[in-house]
Amino acid sequence: GNSVTQMEGPVTLSEEAFLTINCTYTATGYPSLFWYVQYPGEGLQLLLKATKADDKGSNKGFEATYRKETTSFHLEKGSVQVSDSAVYFCALSPTQGGSEKLVFGKGTKLTVNP
Amino acid sequence: DTAVSQTPKYLVTQMGNDKSIKCEQNLGHDTMYWYKQDSKKFLKIMFSYNNKELIINETVPNRFSPKSPDKAHLNLHINSLELGDSAVYFCASRKAGGRTDTQYFGPGTRLTVL
Numbered sequence: 001g002n003s004v005t006q007m008e009g010p011v012t013l014s015e016e017a018f019l020t021i022n023c024t025y026t027a028t029g030y031p032s033l034f035w036y037v038q039y040p041g042e043g044l045q046l047l048l049k050a051t052k053a054d055d056k057g058s059n060k061g062f063e064a065t066y067r068k069e070t071t072s073f074h075l076e077k078g079s080v081q082v083s084d085s086a087v088y089f090c091a092l093s094p095t096q097g098g099s100e101k102l103v104f105g106k107g108t109k110l111t112v113n114p
Numbered sequence: 115d116t117a118v119s120q121t122p123k124y125l126v127t128q129m130g131n132d133k134s135i136k137c138e139q140n141l142g143h144d145t146m147y148w149y150k151q152d153s154k155k156f157l158k159i160m161f162s163y164n165n166k167e168l169i170i171n172e173t174v175p176n177r178f179s180p181k182s183p184d185k186a187h188l189n190l191h192i193n194s195l196e197l198g199d200s201a202v203y204f205c206a207s208r209k210a211g212g213r214t215d216t217q218y219f220g221p222g223t224r225l226t227v228l
Contacts, residue, residue, distance in 0.1 A: 101159035
């Protein structure tokens with residue numbers, strides 16, 4: 001079946017620290033991969049995505065590369081800010097077309113201290 | 115301009131009651147979803163509709179009944195509410211058939227069953 005495993009949180013960092021949140025997946029076919037972010041009290045927003053192997057998604061200083069050989073899509077940011085404090089969800093969509101659902105990881109809560 | 119909106123934002127009710135949550139999207143998307151986020155932030159698909167037709171029903175109790183009067187709306191009716199139904203419910207929409215798989219989420223409805 002399809003599943004997403006991401007590192008357990010919470011993660012606490014100081015401002016300007018380097019961030020990595022690991023995400024690995026299991027899927028049949030060729031899924032699209034996503035990172036969504038949920039700020040406190042808000043809904044989910046798409047942070048970045050990649051739809052095929054070796055694609056790199058990037059947004060707001062965050063990056064993730066679709067690695068088919070390691071079935072991974074790790075999220076990185078070189079220098080985090082307090083405003084990055086949120087819950088981050090890795091997700092996959094099992095196909096690249098059609099009405100498929102998103103399968104989410106359990107979320108990683110990030111807290112960035114000044 | 116709100117892309118995906120949900121009402122109400124908060125819903126507090128007694129066990130055994132029947133309640134509805136409404137969702138509307140103005141993105142012209144063909145596919146709409148309901149997700150449930152539990153107290154540990156875990157997100158799981160409940161239903162998906164494409165052009166008013168039910169596509170996905172993920173082993174959700176019969177007490178939950180989605181209704182899509184048109185492509186832009188997907189409402190969720192819950193009968194005989196139980197304590198375990200307390201959660202945040204997110205509506206999402208997506209343009210089916212396109213190369214992009216991005217789902218756009220509403221702000222969520224926090225349901226508390228007492």
